Amino acid sequence: MTRGGFVALAGRPNVGKSTFTNAVVGEKVAIVSDRPQTTRRAIRGVHQSGDCQIVLVDLPGVQRPRDELTARMARRVQQELEGSDAALLMLSAEQGVGPGDRFIAAALESAKVPVTIAVNKVDRCTRAALVPVLAEAAELVPGAEVFPISARRGAGVPELVEHLAASMPEGPFMFAAGASTDQPRELLLAELIREAVIRRTFQELPHAVEVVVEELEYPREGLARVRALVWVETDSQKGILIGAHGRMIKAIGTAARRELQRALGVQVHLELSVRVRRDWRADADLLDRLGIT
Ligand SMILES: Nc1nc2c(ncn2[C@@H]2O[C@H](COP(=O)(O)OP(=O)(O)OP(=O)(O)O)[C@@H](O)[C@H]2O)c(=O)[nH]1
Numbered sequence: 001m002t003r004g005g006f007v008a009l010a011g012r013p014n015v016g017k018s019t020f021t022n023a024v025v026g027e028k029v030a031i032v033s034d035r036p037q038t039t040r041r042a043i044r045g046v047h048q049s050g051d052c053q054i055v056l057v058d059l060p061g062v063q064r065p066r067d068e069l070t071a072r073m074a075r076r077v078q079q080e081l082e083g084s085d086a087a088l089l090m091l092s093a094e095q096g097v098g099p100g101d102r103f104i105a106a107a108l109e110s111a112k113v114p115v116t117i118a119v120n121k122v123d124r125c126t127r128a129a130l131v132p133v134l135a136e137a138a139e140l141v142p143g144a145e146v147f148p149i150s151a152r153r154g155a156g157v158p159e160l161v162e163h164l165a166a167s168m169p170e171g172p173f174m175f176a177a178g179a180s181t182d183q184p185r186e187l188l189l190a191e192l193i194r195e196a197v198i199r200r201t202f203q204e205l206p207h208a209v210e211v212v213v214e215e216l217e218y219p220r221e222g223l224a225r226v227r228a229l230v231w232v233e234t235d236s237q238k239g240i241l242i243g244a245h246g247r248m249i250k251a252i253g254t255a256a257r258r259e260l261q262r263a264l265g266v267q268v269h270l271e272l273s274v275r276v277r278r279d280w281r282a283d284a285d286l287l288d289r290l291g292i293t
């Protein structure tokens with residue numbers, strides 16, 4: 001008899017949910033950055049060992065919504081939590097337990113899913129500093145087990161995965177053997193390009209950017225051609241992204257191309273254009289088309 005189910009990842013922005021997802025899947029299915037609110041959609045990543053398949057549902061960080069985009073992200077978190085077999089509440093050992101974590105813990109209790117807690121980034125603090133954080137974490141959700149981990153270095157991750165696996169219900173596998181995600185390839189590529197943009201921009205710009213892959217084709221074996229649009233909201237943002245003599249967009253393209261090549265396993269020819277798309281974050285139809293629902 002096989003076992004399997006969905007584990008939703010809830011936590012404040014930037015605590016390391018996507019880093020953990022990639023570590024457990026063993027492949028990059030979600031982009032990562034040190035800016036909050038990097039993840040915008042629910043991303044399913046599959047881990048299989050023996051007769052158990054865990055589908056991790058990486059989610060946007062929980063934060064007060066400011067616009068249609070962030071309102072949808074918050075709604076998505078709530079919906080995915082309700083549809084999951086278990087939830088993993090992730091916090092940062094470096095930041096400790098705060099009001100945001102208590103808010104999320106309360107939401108998890110009302111979603112009535114079994115909760116496990118991960119205190120991530122233990123590599124960033126001393127053992128003495130970690131002890132009180134673990135104690136406070138244990139009080140967030142009564143009965144929830146707490147696992148100190150480093151998603152980046154892997155410490156504590158196998159123990160946590162084993163614990164999650166043990167709680168999965170009996171049932172058929174949800175994904176075919178070998179599948180790592182249900183994310184369409186074009187979307188993964190668009191996200192990898194967005195990651196390259198986020199990592200080179202500051203302040204409001206990372207939040208104002210969305211990437212759409214318009215074309216993915218293979219003109220010959222071993223070569224993919226990707227044409228993508230990078231949306232920003234204002235002309236000045238466009239100017240920044242292009243940079244003096246096009247240097248910025250060139251650097252972004254070089255970094256993104258490397259990531260796309262790794263993801264596709266072939267040489268990539270990447271064409272990027274920057275477009276101004278005012279208020280895309282407030283446009284419900286556009287967000288629907290982007291799959292941010
Ligand atoms: N030192 C350290 N850094 C980590 C660890 N896990 C994640 N990070 C870093 O923390 C930052 C945020 O990581 P993400 O995985 O993007 O965080 P997230 O929770 O998915 O963030 P959102 O998608 O914005 O909600 C990145 O710079 C990661 O490299 C860890 O175990 N140790």
Ligand SMILES: [Mg+2]
Nearest residue numbers: 017018038039
């Ligand atoms: Mg994320």
